[in-house]
Amino acid sequence: MTPLPHTQHLPPAEHDFGSGVERALAATNYLFNAGNSARYVADVLQGVNLVATKVARTTAPFTGATPAQLAAQVAAVDLAAPLADTAAALAELDTLCLRDAVYFHDTGYAAHLNCPVVIPALVGEAVLSAVNSSLDTWDQSAGATMIERRLIDWTAEHIGLGPDADGVFTSGGTQSNLQALLIARNHTVARLRLDPAAAGLRLPALLDRLRIFTSQASHFSIAKSASMLGLGYDAVVTIPCGEDRRMDPAALAAELAACHAEVLVPMAIVATAGTTDFGSIDPLRELSALSRTYGSWFHVDAAYGGGRIVSTRHRHLIDGIELANSVTIDFHKTFFQPVSSSAILVRNKATLGHVTYYADYLNPESAAKADIPNQVDKSIQTTRRFDALKLWLTLRTMGADGVGALFDEVIDLAARAGGLLAEDPDFDLAATPALSTLVFRYRPAGMDEDAADALNPRIRASVFASGEAVVAGTTVDGRHFLKFTLLNAETTLGDLRQIVELLRRTGAALRTDAAASISGGAA
Numbered sequence: 001m002t003p004l005p006h007t008q009h010l011p012p013a014e015h016d017f018g019s020g021v022e023r024a025l026a027a028t029n030y031l032f033n034a035g036n037s038a039r040y041v042a043d044v045l046q047g048v049n050l051v052a053t054k055v056a057r058t059t060a061p062f063t064g065a066t067p068a069q070l071a072a073q074v075a076a077v078d079l080a081a082p083l084a085d086t087a088a089a090l091a092e093l094d095t096l097c098l099r100d101a102v103y104f105h106d107t108g109y110a111a112h113l114n115c116p117v118v119i120p121a122l123v124g125e126a127v128l129s130a131v132n133s134s135l136d137t138w139d140q141s142a143g144a145t146m147i148e149r150r151l152i153d154w155t156a157e158h159i160g161l162g163p164d165a166d167g168v169f170t171s172g173g174t175q176s177n178l179q180a181l182l183i184a185r186n187h188t189v190a191r192l193r194l195d196p197a198a199a200g201l202r203l204p205a206l207l208d209r210l211r212i213f214t215s216q217a218s219h220f221s222i223a224k225s226a227s228m229l230g231l232g233y234d235a236v237v238t239i240p241c242g243e244d245r246r247m248d249p250a251a252l253a254a255e256l257a258a259c260h261a262e263v264l265v266p267m268a269i270v271a272t273a274g275t276t277d278f279g280s281i282d283p284l285r286e287l288s289a290l291s292r293t294y295g296s297w298f299h300v301d302a303a304y305g306g307g308r309i310v311s312t313r314h315r316h317l318i319d320g321i322e323l324a325n326s327v328t329i330d331f332h333k334t335f336f337q338p339v340s341s342s343a344i345l346v347r348n349k350a351t352l353g354h355v356t357y358y359a360d361y362l363n364p365e366s367a368a369k370a371d372i373p374n375q376v377d378k379s380i381q382t383t384r385r386f387d388a389l390k391l392w393l394t395l396r397t398m399g400a401d402g403v404g405a406l407f408d409e410v411i412d413l414a415a416r417a418g419g420l421l422a423e424d425p426d427f428d429l430a431a432t433p434a435l436s437t438l439v440f441r442y443r444p445a446g447m448d449e450d451a452a453d454a455l456n457p458r459i460r461a462s463v464f465a466s467g468e469a470v471v472a473g474t475t476v477d478g479r480h481f482l483k484f485t486l487l488n489a490e491t492t493l494g495d496l497r498q499i500v501e502l503l504r505r506t507g508a509a510l511r512t513d514a515a516a517s518i519s520g521g522a523a
Contacts, residue, residue: 061109064467065100107495111472115487120397124390136376148388158309160322166349173303174221176328176344184268184297186354214270215247245280268297274305279435284320307334310404409489442507
């Protein structure tokens with residue numbers, strides 16, 4: 001390859017172009033290649049050491065920095081003036097981001113479905129980022145394609161989907177659910193077109209009758225997917241849950257019968273194996289039976305609860321998942337992988353053809369006929385990271401039982417913490433924990449529902465602003481509650497006691513301040 005010319009070889013009339021060449025020459029010093037491997041090692045190690053030092057010195061999950069403070073700091077950066085070197089850029093990053101990051105590894109973090117990550121996966125992250133394979137076509141990924149395919153087979157085997165199963169990695173549960181419902185939609189439309197009266201109709205004309213059935217506790221991505229797929233939010237029929245926060249099969253049966261009577265089409269039944277708030281798992285076998293009765297696609301959103309496929313003690317709680325037509329699973333939740341790492345699995349690999357599109361410049365149909373394994377044939381993404389490598393190295397280093405043991409530990413911790421809250425007179429526990437979440441609220445004796453409803457969001461905001469702990473919030477039957485989401489196997493019951501005491505003290509102080517304000521106003 002011909003090297004770029006040096007500026008001194010250029011005639012005076014080309015001086016401005018020469019400056020551009022000079023800048024390009026300088027920029028090539030940052031390209032990762034054989035010549036710059038030493039710089040790569042040195043600079044990446046600086047970043048690794050900075051993060052390791054930061055984590056080692058972190059004593060709280062958050063600093064309490066406000067959006068206004070951080071926005072002003074970032075806005076003050078002049079992006080047109082690069083810094084001297086990587087060390088300077090990392091020092092700036094420490095101030096702008098790392099100092100005020102929310103650290104999921106800290107035992108004071110108990111908010112969302114964010115897991116501390118395992119080290120083998122971080123090694124994988126470093127490798128995949130540097131090699132930068134794109135998992136859309138074979139000629140961009142080679143061995144990476146085979147590793148991803150092997151992990152899909154491994155996951156399908158652990159779910160129990162059968163020998164014809166297949167799937168593909170995705171960016172997360174939302175994309176996995178979208179792809180599952182896209183397949184379900186196209187599968188249903190293909191059946192409708194078997195009717196000669198519908199054979200010539202364009203897709204929009206066939207969508208109006210389609211309905212999706214899911215529980216009131218399902219993930220918002222189900223309704224969002226319905227809208228994106230042209231069905232509209234109102235195509236989603238929400239089924240009530242019982243006191244156990246699981247979809248009521250009798251209520252579903254009644255809605256399906258009503259759908260049939262109105263000559264509507266039950267496109268899909270979406271069960272949840274691990275609801276976001278309660279971790280509840282819908283009665284999968286009963287819902288599967290109803291899907292077969294009405295010819296509906298049966299999708300299981302196991303983004304959260306899917307980690308139970310490697311549990312040594314709790315696997316039975318997702319029995320029936322093997323009956324699904326498709327399954328969503330998030331490795332970046334209960335497999336302790338860095339974001340992003342998710343997958344969509346299907347029982348019948350042929351159904352992935354509903355998302356296949358051949359482009360001559362990328363994945364021509366001739367390649368498929370020649371059995372060239374282009375993963376884009378199965379995916380709604382084109383360019384895609386080699387996220388499967390993180391899980392691969394995790395399994396090859398820790399084993400599936402090692403991953404399952406981490407999830408089992410937080411499930412057991414949630415059960416113990418649930419007992420603690422159930423016995424505490426100052427707190428109401430909304431439901432017995434099913435996975436690793438706890439929904440509760442501060443409501444000491446004598447406090448009415450409306451007062452508790454007003455106070456609990458303030459408790460959460462105040463604790464977050466303190467930086468001492470991070471807890472989540474949600475609503476249950478229109479009332480405000482707090483929530484623990486436990487995914488850190490190093491968190492102890494003692495750690496949670498400290499957070500509970502912090503919530504109690506904060507609630508009591510806010511009540512005192514409110515009473516003083518009322519008293520002062522009256523005076």
